[in-house]
Amino acid sequence: xxxxxxxxxxxxxxxxxxxxxxxxxxxxxxxxxxxxxxxxxxxxxxxxxxxxxxxxxxxxxxxxxxxxxxxxxxxxxxxxxxxxxxxxxxxxxxxxxxxxxxxxxxxxxxxxxxxxxxxxxxxxxxxxxxxxxxxxxxxxxxxxxxxxxxxxxxxxxxxxxxxxxxxxxxxxxxxxxxxxxxxxxxxxxxxxxxxxxxxxxxxxxxxxxxxxxxxxxxxxxx
Amino acid sequence: xxxxxxxxxxxxxxxxxxxxxxxxxxxxxxxxxxxxxxxxxxxxxxxxxxxxxxxxxxxxxxxxxxxxxxxxxxxxxxxxxxxxxxxxxxxxxxxxxxxxxxxxxxxxxxxxxxxxxxxxxxxxxxxxxxxxxxxxxxxxxxxxxxxxxxxxxxxxxxxxxxxxxxxxxxxxxxxxxxxxxxxxxxxxxxxxxxxxxxxxxxxxxxxxxxxxxxxxxxxxxxxxxxxxxxxxxxxxxxxxxxx
Numbered sequence: 001x002x003x004x005x006x007x008x009x010x011x012x013x014x015x016x017x018x019x020x021x022x023x024x025x026x027x028x029x030x031x032x033x034x035x036x037x038x039x040x041x042x043x044x045x046x047x048x049x050x051x052x053x054x055x056x057x058x059x060x061x062x063x064x065x066x067x068x069x070x071x072x073x074x075x076x077x078x079x080x081x082x083x084x085x086x087x088x089x090x091x092x093x094x095x096x097x098x099x100x101x102x103x104x105x106x107x108x109x110x111x112x113x114x115x116x117x118x119x120x121x122x123x124x125x126x127x128x129x130x131x132x133x134x135x136x137x138x139x140x141x142x143x144x145x146x147x148x149x150x151x152x153x154x155x156x157x158x159x160x161x162x163x164x165x166x167x168x169x170x171x172x173x174x175x176x177x178x179x180x181x182x183x184x185x186x187x188x189x190x191x192x193x194x195x196x197x198x199x200x201x202x203x204x205x206x207x208x209x210x211x212x213x214x215x216x217x218x219x220x221x222x
Numbered sequence: 223x224x225x226x227x228x229x230x231x232x233x234x235x236x237x238x239x240x241x242x243x244x245x246x247x248x249x250x251x252x253x254x255x256x257x258x259x260x261x262x263x264x265x266x267x268x269x270x271x272x273x274x275x276x277x278x279x280x281x282x283x284x285x286x287x288x289x290x291x292x293x294x295x296x297x298x299x300x301x302x303x304x305x306x307x308x309x310x311x312x313x314x315x316x317x318x319x320x321x322x323x324x325x326x327x328x329x330x331x332x333x334x335x336x337x338x339x340x341x342x343x344x345x346x347x348x349x350x351x352x353x354x355x356x357x358x359x360x361x362x363x364x365x366x367x368x369x370x371x372x373x374x375x376x377x378x379x380x381x382x383x384x385x386x387x388x389x390x391x392x393x394x395x396x397x398x399x400x401x402x403x404x405x406x407x408x409x410x411x412x413x414x415x416x417x418x419x420x421x422x423x424x425x426x427x428x429x430x431x432x433x434x435x436x437x438x439x440x441x442x443x444x445x446x447x448x449x450x451x452x453x454x455x456x457x458x459x460x461x462x463x464x465x
Binding site: 147150151154161165175216 | 356
């Protein structure tokens with residue numbers, strides 16, 4: 001247990017310090033959101049309607065962008081081999097790394113959401129709905145994305161391949177995240193149903209992600 | 223003859239060389255009968271002749287999921303049993319499955335235009351099949367991204383097993399969500415709801431398309447084995463020239 005806690009602490013520290021690049025995700029999120037009004041036009045009513053979808057897309061792309069570093073940095077300096085050979089089960093170590101990544105790169109996205117909601121003319125209910133769905137949904141993005149990151153690091157390929165592999169897996173999360181936000185804002189569906197499914201997706205990915213990532217690391221690294 | 227005996231690629235090649243002509247013949251006959259019966263089937267009282275798209279659409283959609291199932295078993299063969307031909311089977315199935323999925327999407331879209339008034343609707347069944355298609359393409363990209371086949375095989379096996387989660391979602395999407403796509407008619411609790419005049423041609427077509435898949439898959443596996451032999455011969459030649 002202490003080994004896993006140490007792993008989480010180490011990953012968060014590395015991510016937040018110079019060269020870690022966790023906060024670049026937030027900057028990317030901001031930039032994508034700012035780009036949208038230029039593409040759609042500064043029509044505030046339209047932006048209000050599209051706001052939840054824009055925020056969700058931005059968060060999805062931002063989390064995808066930072067996922068690339070989840071295993072590659074450790075692979076480059078050799079610490080990934082130590083983690084694979086370590087006494088802690090690899091599945092738990094993967095889960096710990098994903099948790100640390102979510103704390104360092106995912107939580108800042110949620111914190112930034114209210115500010116970006118202002119830019120998109122979302123009111124308080126809408127912003128809090130989007131932030132709440134992101135809080136529940138981004139772990140699913142991180143934990144399914146981890147599978148892609150583990151595959152990419154064993155193949156020495158990142159970037160576009162990772163995106164191609166991970167994006168289809170994240171579509172259900174996107175669907176129910178946006179559906180829950182829209183339900184909270186406009187109705188007529190209840191907020192609870194898509195929100196519960198979103199929670200379920202996160203819980204499933206919490207189970208499947210570490211096992212798949214660990215299997216891929218175990219079979220792929222040599 | 224067990225699965226282990228087939229682990230020897232030479233035995234596999236000689237066996238498939240004997241089996242393939244028969245399989246191809248059976249496929250051709252069944253598909254001919256199926257197409258004839260489908261053409262002779264009565265028009266639907268609501269949909270008219272367009273209902274006949276079903277005879278192509280439904281087998282393709284079934285196979286789109288069935289091929290991923292085959293790939294999942296092959297993935298287990300790669301990861302668990304280390305069967306030497308499992309990754310060949312997995313790799314050979316990907317483009318075929320992608321083609322079936324594409325055909326299912328295209329025929330469904332052509333059927334949707336006269337019946338629903340739209341080529342595409344973001345309904346649960348269609349969206350989940352589209353995701354399946356994207357994952358087939360992702361797998362193809364993964365296979366092509368790495369030049370070492372055994373390394374690519376293990377990565378693709380993990381992704382295949384993760385993607386298998388999509389299969390029950392596709393199957394039950396029409397029951398879980400109230401959508402435009404009709405619910406299951408053939409494989410459902412309480413027996414089929416399809417009339418015999420449609421059911422028999424549909425089943426003949428389904429068997430015909432399944433045999434088509436088996437034929438294409440075995441042929442593609444043979445090609446893949448031969449391709450790997452050529453590759454290792456080329457490597458040997460290159461290393462001899464270097465030495």
